[in-house]
Amino acid sequence: MFEKNTPRLIIIGIVLLWAVYAxxxxxxxxxxxxxxxxxxxxxxxxxxxxxxxxxxxxxLQGGMHIVLEVDIQTLYENLASNRxxxxxxxxxAARERAEKTEQDFARAFMTETEANELRLRRYYPDFGxxxxxxxxxxxxxxxDAINRALEILQxxxxxxxxxxxxxxxxxxxxxxxxxxGIQDPDRARALxxxxxxxxxxxxxxxxxxxxxxxxxxxxxxxxxxxxEVTGDTAVGMAEAGETTEAVQTRTAQEKEVTLTELFGExxxxxxxxxxxxxxLVDEQLFEERPFSSxxxxxxxxxxxxxxxxxxxxRILEMANxxxxxxxxxxxxxxxxxxxxxxxxxxxxxxxxxxxxLDAEPGLTGGVIEEATEDLYNGQPIVSLSMNSEGAxxxxxxxxxxxxxxxxxxxxxxxxxxxxxxxxxTDGRTQVEGFSNMAEAKDIAIVLRxxxxxxxxxxxxxxxxxxxxxxxxxxxxxxxxxxxLVLVLCFMVIYYKMSGIIAAFAVSWNLILVLAVLAMLKxxxxxxxxxxLILTVGMSVDANVIIFERIREEFAKGKTVKAAIxxxxxxxxxxxxxANVTTILAALVLMQFGTGPLKxxxxxxxxxxxxxxxxxxxxTRTIFNVVTxxxxxxxxxx
Amino acid sequence: xxFLKETHINFLGMRRFxxxxxxxxxxAGLVSLFLQGxxxxxxxxxxxxxxxxxxxxxxxxxxxxTALEMINMDNSEIQTFGAPNEILIxxxxxxxxxxxTAQLSNSxxxxxxxxxxxxRRIETVGPKIGSELSSKALLAVFSAIAGILIxxxxxxxxxxxxxxxxxxxxxxxITLGIxxxxxxxxxxxxxxxxxxxxxxxxxxxxVVFDRIxxxxxxxxQESYVSIIDRSINESLSRTIITSLTTFVxxxxxxxxxxxxxxxxxxAMIVGxxxxxxxSIFIASPVVVIWQEKAGRGExx
Numbered sequence: 004m005f006e007k008n009t010p011r012l013i014i015i016g017i018v019l020l021w022a023v024y025a026x027x028x029x030x031x032x033x034x035x036x037x038x039x040x041x042x043x044x045x046x047x048x049x050x051x052x053x054x055x056x057x058x059x060x061x062x063l064q065g066g067m068h069i070v071l072e073v074d075i076q077t078l079y080e081n082l083a084s085n086r087x088x089x090x091x092x093x094x095x096a097a098r099e100r101a102e103k104t105e106q107d108f109a110r111a112f113m114t115e116t117e118a119n120e121l122r123l124r125r126y127y128p129d130f131g132x133x134x135x136x137x138x139x140x141x142x143x144x145x146x147d148a149i150n151r152a153l154e155i156l157q158x159x160x161x162x163x164x165x166x167x168x169x170x171x172x173x174x175x176x177x178x179x180x181x182x183x184g185i186q187d188p189d190r191a192r193a194l195x196x197x198x199x200x201x202x203x204x205x206x207x208x209x210x211x212x213x214x215x216x217x218x219x220x221x222x223x224x225x226x227x228x229x230x231e232v233t234g235d236t237a238v239g240m241a242e243a244g245e246t247t248e249a250v251q252t253r254t255a256q257e258k259e260v261t262l263t264e265l266f267g268e269x270x271x272x273x274x275x276x277x278x279x280x281x282x283l284v285d286e287q288l289f290e291e292r293p294f295s296s297x298x299x300x301x302x303x304x305x306x307x308x309x310x311x312x313x314x315x316x317r318i319l320e321m322a323n324x325x326x327x328x329x330x331x332x333x334x335x336x337x338x339x340x341x342x343x344x345x346x347x348x349x350x351x352x353x354x355x356x357x358x359x360l361d362a363e364p365g366l367t368g369g370v371i372e373e374a375t376e377d378l379y380n381g382q383p384i385v386s387l388s389m390n391s392e393g394a395x396x397x398x399x400x401x402x403x404x405x406x407x408x409x410x411x412x413x414x415x416x417x418x419x420x421x422x423x424x425x426x427x428t429d430g431r432t433q434v435e436g437f438s439n440m441a442e443a444k445d446i447a448i449v450l451r452x453x454x455x456x457x458x459x460x461x462x463x464x465x466x467x468x469x470x471x472x473x474x475x476x477x478x479x480x481x482x483x484x485x486x487l488v489l490v491l492c493f494m495v496i497y498y499k500m501s502g503i504i505a506a507f508a509v510s511w512n513l514i515l516v517l518a519v520l521a522m523l524k525x526x527x528x529x530x531x532x533x534x535l536i537l538t539v540g541m542s543v544d545a546n547v548i549i550f551e552r553i554r555e556e557f558a559k560g561k562t563v564k565a566a567i568x569x570x571x572x573x574x575x576x577x578x579x580x581a582n583v584t585t586i587l588a589a590l591v592l593m594q595f596g597t598g599p600l601k602x603x604x605x606x607x608x609x610x611x612x613x614x615x616x617x618x619x620x621x622t623r624t625i626f627n628v629v630t631x632x633x634x635x636x637x638x639x640x
Numbered sequence: 641x642x643f644l645k646e647t648h649i650n651f652l653g654m655r656r657f658x659x660x661x662x663x664x665x666x667x668a669g670l671v672s673l674f675l676q677g678x679x680x681x682x683x684x685x686x687x688x689x690x691x692x693x694x695x696x697x698x699x700x701x702x703x704x705x706t707a708l709e710m711i712n713m714d715n716s717e718i719q720t721f722g723a724p725n726e727i728l729i730x731x732x733x734x735x736x737x738x739x740x741t742a743q744l745s746n747s748x749x750x751x752x753x754x755x756x757x758x759x760r761r762i763e764t765v766g767p768k769i770g771s772e773l774s775s776k777a778l779l780a781v782f783s784a785i786a787g788i789l790i791x792x793x794x795x796x797x798x799x800x801x802x803x804x805x806x807x808x809x810x811x812x813x814i815t816l817g818i819x820x821x822x823x824x825x826x827x828x829x830x831x832x833x834x835x836x837x838x839x840x841x842x843x844x845x846x847v848v849f850d851r852i853x854x855x856x857x858x859x860x861q862e863s864y865v866s867i868i869d870r871s872i873n874e875s876l877s878r879t880i881i882t883s884l885t886t887f888v889x890x891x892x893x894x895x896x897x898x899x900x901x902x903x904x905x906x907a908m909i910v911g912x913x914x915x916x917x918x919s920i921f922i923a924s925p926v927v928v929i930w931q932e933k934a935g936r937g938e939x940x
Contacts, residue, residue, distance in 0.1 A: 580846045
């Protein structure tokens with residue numbers, strides 16, 4: 004290649020300077036003391052510095068990796084109008100088909116549409132006239148939905164305050180979110196999954212609710228699904244009746260009824276997913292009023308003991324119940340948080356509230372212009388302001404319903420249901436009912452960022468606690484140092500002077516790989532550390548191949564210079580052939596790997612590529628310099 | 641300092657012995673795989689949930705099992721992980737982690753009221769993603785092998801590619817078998833280790849092949865078998881030194897790299913040993929056998 008040493012030394016010098024430049028921010032960041040860190044944070048220079056340091060993967064610093072999938076089925080459902088049973092049948096059949104055949108939902112929906120001769124035009128009048136046109140319009144909608152979801156989630160995460168969040172699209176249905184160093188996984192999860200659909204819905208009158216309960220009770224009484232639970236227990240007269248103090252009605256007559264008893268043979272296997280294998284009911288009441296006996300009267304609201312939640316849900320899912328709800332133009336919604344009451348024996352018991360609401364919302368969240376978290380009388384609140392159209396509707400709604408209650412529903416759960424005291428004309432509203440400031444802040448964030456076009460489901464989640472990350476990095480660093488020292492010692496003992504040159508080249512190799520990682524903004528993961536260790540092995544191998552060749556050439560009686568020359572030239576093809584295969588494996592891994600695997604592949608790829616530079620070019624230059632200065636008769640190898 | 645002066649070992653003469661040893665190892669692995677109904681796949685591929693909990697004091701697995709029974713999760717797998725105060729729980733199903741951590745910490749606190757626990761790691765993978773990952777992993781392994789096959793066919797000859805592939809399949813089968821016998825599970829990281837083994841094994845094989853290619857040009861009058869034996873002997877000291885140093889490196893990783901990376905390092909250790917062995921006793925003999933068959937075909 005180069006006969007003269009000067010150009011070689013210049014190249015080596017430039018690479019060295021570049022490596023120092025690339026690694027300096029990482030070095031500086033690692034050695035900052037807390038005070039300096041704080042100053043930098045305040046001046047805003049920390050972000051800049053962090054951007055140029057080697058990023059540590061979630062396994063090394065703790066954090067969350069979440070894969071979200073956009074729920075296309077719900078998107079299709081939301082876009083459709085005039086939905087009827089037939090439409091739902093096709094939708095559900097499509098879901099089953101997609102699950103069974105691992106097909107894309109859109110494709111499964113198309114197949115089912117054709118099989119059932121469903122005319123899509125009926126449900127999607129604005130999307131085209133033929134089924135074909137509507138399907139492609141729906142496909143466009145779902146592509147649009149994922150792009151909007153990505154944007155909205157990006158907004159939410161940016162305001163959440165974690166350092167360097169990454170969001171990326173995977174395929175056309177999924178979004179990968181990585182949040183490094185996160186402290187509260189539950190909060191992050193809620194923030195991501197919230198569809199942020201805000202609705203203001205009027206509550207039904209208590210009388211209507213009472214009537215509704217009676218209807219359900221009547222429809223359920225004596226039904227086969229509900230097996231009689233009287234048995235042989237002699238039960239005294241229950242202190243029945245509509246006592247307002249629900250707590251006191253809970254007497255000794257209450258009995259645990261298993262769900263199998265409640266639903267007979269139809270008890271589903273999936274009961275295990277809810278931690279309620281039995282419910283608390285008053286036996287006497289249960290016979291007469293199978294539904295309302297599961298509830299407790301809390302003045303104006305319905306309370307559901309936590310143990311009964313599952314049973315109540317089952318009943319609400321029954322076709323009859325749904326029909327009764329539909330007939331009364333109503334719907335039921337749960338409260339967000341569990342509350343506690345004291346049972347007679349002094350133990351605390353959890354319950355949820357159940358609200359009976361109008362089916363149609365009076366106002367939806369699209370009109371929200373600004374949402375900020377705040378404190379009011381020491382309580383965390385979210386203040387909302389609406390655009391003019393929203394303010395008009397809100398004013399009309401509140402004006403016409405003074406004295407009634409309006410539920411503020413976020414993602415189908417009721418946050419609070421205050422009584423409307425006066426007409427609100429300026430479109431300003433406060434939402435209370437947050438357990439802490441962080442929750443209020445998160446809700447303000449999701450309301451500001453807007454509603455997701457379709458719900459997203461978490462389909463993969465990996466959370467590493469910060470302490471495990473710390474352990475990993477300590478152990479990883481320790482093992483790489485031990486391994487490196489052992490190997491370098493061996494090289495120096497085995498190849499003496501030349502071994503020192505090789506040791507230098509191997510350390511060089513490591514430094515350059517780290518510099519490349521810093522420049523590429525790549526992430527160093529635990530498998531990445533394994534990749535570094537493997538790089539050491541491969542780098543040593545290249546030197547061993549060269550040195551063994553040189554020894555062979557010496558054995559043939561060649562001079563120092565001639566032996567080095569032919570040693571290097573013969574080793575060159577071997578090293579290239581051998582390394583290219585490993586590079587191929589690394590490239591394949593880079594292509595298919597996600598997260599940690601990718602980290603490994605990136606390190607391995609660069610490690611081997613750089614190893615060819617350090618082992619062949621750098622060591623050769625050093626040998627050249629050493630042999631040209633004095634005329635060596637013997638080489639220490 | 642030198643380990644080896646010139647050696648003249650008749651490696652190819654031992655090839656039957658090598659085939660018997662490899663055959664026995666592969667067979668043992670396959671039997672174990674058959675008995676266990678295939679490799680033990682991690683949640684990465686099958687979907688499911690993994691929870692790693694650290695306690696302040698050492699815990700008894702049976703009390704954790706009691707706690708899991710209370711929330712109907714007693715069909716899950718529990719084991720200590722690394723230290724006796726750290727346990728790993730594997731659930732077969734995808735769980736909503738929000739309710740899962742609450743349920744777990746509640747029930748564990750009921751059984752062990754004075755313990756403090758810390759959730760160190762929670763991973764949960766939906767079944768759909770799992771099956772996608774398996775097909776992707778298979779695709780990766782096969783495309784890596786295909787790429788390597790093409791490269792070797794171009795740089796050497798097709799028969800060398802066959803030898804290299806035989807060695808590589810041999811190495812992966814043995815490692816897979818040993819993982820099955822040890823009852824270790826195959827995760828995504830292990831697939832990465834497998835691909836690295838593939839790379840390492842080939843690296844080793846190609847160094848020998850390279851020497852064979854060179855010697856074939858230099859000693860035209862010598863027999864094929866003796867040229868191969870000569871080549872293996874000539875590159876033997878390099879093979880040993882490199883394997884030793886790589887072994888030292890992955891061995892440190894295994895000892896000191898921490899629990900998470902231990903299985904990865906174990907796969908690499910097996911890979912280094914088997915890869916070194918196969919480049920001598922499998923790859924080159926296969927090239928010879930291929931050559932002999934081809935030669936016979938020409939002469940007849």
